[in-house]
Amino acid sequence: MNLQAPRGTTDLLPEQALAFNTLEQTALSVxxxxxxxxxxxxxFEQLDVFVRGIGQSTDVIGKEMFFVYSMHAAEKLAxxxxxxxxxxxxxxxxxxxxxxxxxxxHNLVPPGGAPVKFWYAGSMFRHERPQKGRLREFHQIGxxxxxxxxxxxxxxxxxxxxxFFEAAGIPRQAMRLLVNSMGDAECRPAYREKVREFIRDQxxxxxxxxxxxxxxxxxxxxxxxxxxxQKVLADAPRLSDELCDDCREHYQQVKGYLTxxxxxxxxxxxxxxxxxxxxxxxxxxxxxxxxxxQNAIGGGGRYDGLIEEFGGKPTPGLGxxxxxxxxxxxxxxxxxxxxxxxxxxxxxxxxxxEQVPEAFAMALMLRDANISCELDHQARSxxxxxxxxxxxxxxLCVILGPDELARGEVKLRVMGTGDEQTVASDTLxxxxxxILL
Ligand code: HAM
Numbered sequence: 001m002n003l004q005a006p007r008g009t010t011d012l013l014p015e016q017a018l019a020f021n022t023l024e025q026t027a028l029s030v031x032x033x034x035x036x037x038x039x040x041x042x043x044f045e046q047l048d049v050f051v052r053g054i055g056q057s058t059d060v061i062g063k064e065m066f067f068v069y070s071m072h073a074a075e076k077l078a079x080x081x082x083x084x085x086x087x088x089x090x091x092x093x094x095x096x097x098x099x100x101x102x103x104x105x106h107n108l109v110p111p112g113g114a115p116v117k118f119w120y121a122g123s124m125f126r127h128e129r130p131q132k133g134r135l136r137e138f139h140q141i142g143x144x145x146x147x148x149x150x151x152x153x154x155x156x157x158x159x160x161x162x163x164f165f166e167a168a169g170i171p172r173q174a175m176r177l178l179v180n181s182m183g184d185a186e187c188r189p190a191y192r193e194k195v196r197e198f199i200r201d202q203x204x205x206x207x208x209x210x211x212x213x214x215x216x217x218x219x220x221x222x223x224x225x226x227x228x229x230q231k232v233l234a235d236a237p238r239l240s241d242e243l244c245d246d247c248r249e250h251y252q253q254v255k256g257y258l259t260x261x262x263x264x265x266x267x268x269x270x271x272x273x274x275x276x277x278x279x280x281x282x283x284x285x286x287x288x289x290x291x292x293x294q295n296a297i298g299g300g301g302r303y304d305g306l307i308e309e310f311g312g313k314p315t316p317g318l319g320x321x322x323x324x325x326x327x328x329x330x331x332x333x334x335x336x337x338x339x340x341x342x343x344x345x346x347x348x349x350x351x352x353x354e355q356v357p358e359a360f361a362m363a364l365m366l367r368d369a370n371i372s373c374e375l376d377h378q379a380r381s382x383x384x385x386x387x388x389x390x391x392x393x394x395x396l397c398v399i400l401g402p403d404e405l406a407r408g409e410v411k412l413r414v415m416g417t418g419d420e421q422t423v424a425s426d427t428l429x430x431x432x433x434x435i436l437l
Pocket of ligand 1: 093094095096126128133134135136138139140142143144274275296297298299300301302318319320321322323324325326
């Protein structure tokens, strides 16, 4: 049987790899203006980092983890021995927990100082049922702002996210920005209890999953995709009615700053998001067409208890992550995907195989001069070489013939116009540079 990429993974072939690279460049440029520095944390961590960070009762931890076993650990398990915590490893389902772990481990939050701001890009792993826009290995770009409690920080992060999507090419009218407040340790427990009661009362109308969730993590029921459950839960108590004074004031101010920035958003009182670390502001960006049920291209929120969870001093924080595959699908659905081709600037063509050594040396010389360059290693007919040059999208062709070479010259053709000129070999680099400019 032929070997294939595992289910739920994709090979990033050059065009998509380049598109992802372009998204990362966009992030570098947009996030840089807001003071975010690039960070790279491990792709796998101790399982406890994720369990502690994301929460045992979430689907991400309870159902979707990929575990990592070294040979040594697997042998211990097979022999019925227990693994130590640093032998129990898992692939990261997201990067916020890893970044928080790193912030505490390296003592990165300056006491009383300005927040630290990081962004990252990389693969995440969740064992979900694959479908369009839902993979088991997918790619995120994310940003975390750690050390700021004020509502301006929430608004700044949300505005930066929307600026990023716009810079990536997604039209504003193709996106919905949803916001909510999840309250905090003060007001959420009582609300959670109310939702639990509501689910118990309505248990005959709700799916098994929702009824089960009522006991472990009742707010999770709001994520249920079952239409009947959604209808029933529409009458559930709303957290916005139960927020404590501080959370209500914080939420009001965040909304005020968003409005002042001219950013339109919708309040989504049922938006709870699938990770346990959120407190207060949560948000999600959905695209209105083309992605079906997997329409969230990004989301995030505040996590004021997370750093403490990892043993750090109480430190507020917030952030978001976007799904790169889903952004690509959204760009395609809206006809805004930029097709990128890595074209050489120059293609070298030989009249006969005798000129191959000169063509080879010239290609090296041009590349060393920072000009991208290709040649046909097989030195086929000139017609085939021109066809190939055309296919690669080269802007210029250098043609090496025996007579010109004997005179210390080459021919230079502009592919778009067909204009040709004879150039002295020793001024070729200069001439090409001028034309490319
Ligand atoms: P999340 O909502 O789980 O949040 O994921 C963020 C984005 O990653 C989603 O909106 C979606 O675009 C993409 N995504 C998630 N799962 C998949 C999948 N299976 N296949 C393809 N794309 C997917 C987080 O991960 C949080 N860490 C965000 C955050 C950062 N909150 C605070 N800071």
